[in-house]
Amino acid sequence: MQTSKELIDLLDLKDLGENNFSGNSYTIGSPHVFGGQVLAQAVNAAYRTIPENRFLHSLHSYFLEAGDLTVPINYHVAEMRNGGSFSTRRVTASQHNKTIFIMAASFHQKEDGFEHQAILDPTIKQPEELLSWEDMLTQFGDLLPKSTRSFLSVKRPIEFKPVRVPNPMDPKDLPANEQVWFRLKGNHKNLDNRTKQEILTYISDYNVLNAAFNPNASAHNFGNTQTASLDHSMWFFRDFDFNDWMLFSAESPNAFGARGLAKGNIFTRDGKLVASFAQEGLLRPVRK
Template structure:
């Protein structure tokens, strides 16, 4: 869990940590015992862990226990405690089932002797079948759009300094919003938000690795869709904002080092929680993933100065 009204120092589930541009080492896990794997700490990390990294490492650990011909097609995760970005994470795998075409795994992420995340993941052999998909929204392509760092510079007078400094840090995922607005700043209500994402450097030709990388990137700003409906943002004061859960459905192969469109909206907020959905398309319009997340969006009492 995380609060978005603090300085963005790698302590928010919806922001990627600073560090090496290379994403692959962050996603790798080391086998330390049967069904136990260790994921590295956040490079140059501090504060709370980025939720996408914990989800991705948990999926990477589960992938290591399943035959390669069964790629992951879905996962459902719950954040239980804030992670410590300065420490590695231990992942314990339960091999629940290996059937004729499906396999299921449960993963517990552990730090300081306590679980910080529970995740269930399902794997499926590739099969032929019926096909349909929703259409990709009509948005500008990535070419010519400015990324978050460039937008922060362009709107320097409207973006808080802490967020400008955060956006200047090296991060493994480049984000280009389709609508040019000041990043992480209140600029009026929006029905939906769409961004183009890809890794900053090329990745190996490993289809499973690219699925794990998408799990990492899928937590980038999704909860913000429930905020922008109300004309507020992660920079809004007197808000407690935290990811509570995260679910992904993967529909086919893709490359994370090529542009993907992440289209996000929020269908409901209430009771200090917000529900958000995301669809991820290739540049050619193929739907490769659906994402869902609920988060805490609690209005807090302003502190007296």
């Protein structure tokens, strides 16, 4: 999967009738289904039951079981409420007769109101100054740990450029934050708002837990720590497009008891705040 069209096709579920849908999976290098894929497919399912004049403004979800890459995921949408301004849906995802994921999502008709937003750091390095994951693989592939090299080798429809690149040969503790520029590959002109939100939801599950890892990066990494997304929430604010780089900016206020919390914002390159997110993940040291 290398282009936006392939990603859109992956997220576009098969309609089984009576608010039931089905979707397939694509690996990002993990033995289990990528959480961002399940999130985005659940958003696709919910949107199928929503009037055209309403847009997703928030979602709150829990990952209950690891997804199986080899069989379809079934999604059921329950219509919880249709009010004068808001519609609420509950989405349940299942495989092998077990619930693997649940999500509550709320949709709002457009209204006018007052505004303020967080400010994008004007001193942050720009994408042209940074190496992409593909660049890192090309330049340092032979020096990278096998697990990192394998992860970076997977073809993706998104290009990522981290603002800070740690040295895997000399790990050090780092500040509890993570900033990554990202850009969608392929032809992505004239995407509707629903599709853009589904894609952004998919991308939002990348890079999140790095912020929680960083303060203990000298001793802990994805190779010696069991990790999994436990929950994921998003709030959508302003319209946007994928014609330029966007910034994923996360910070971690806490890690304790084998769990780490990360939260943050997604900005356009010109500083428009389009979404915020929060996720708690499992960070369980592997006992030898």
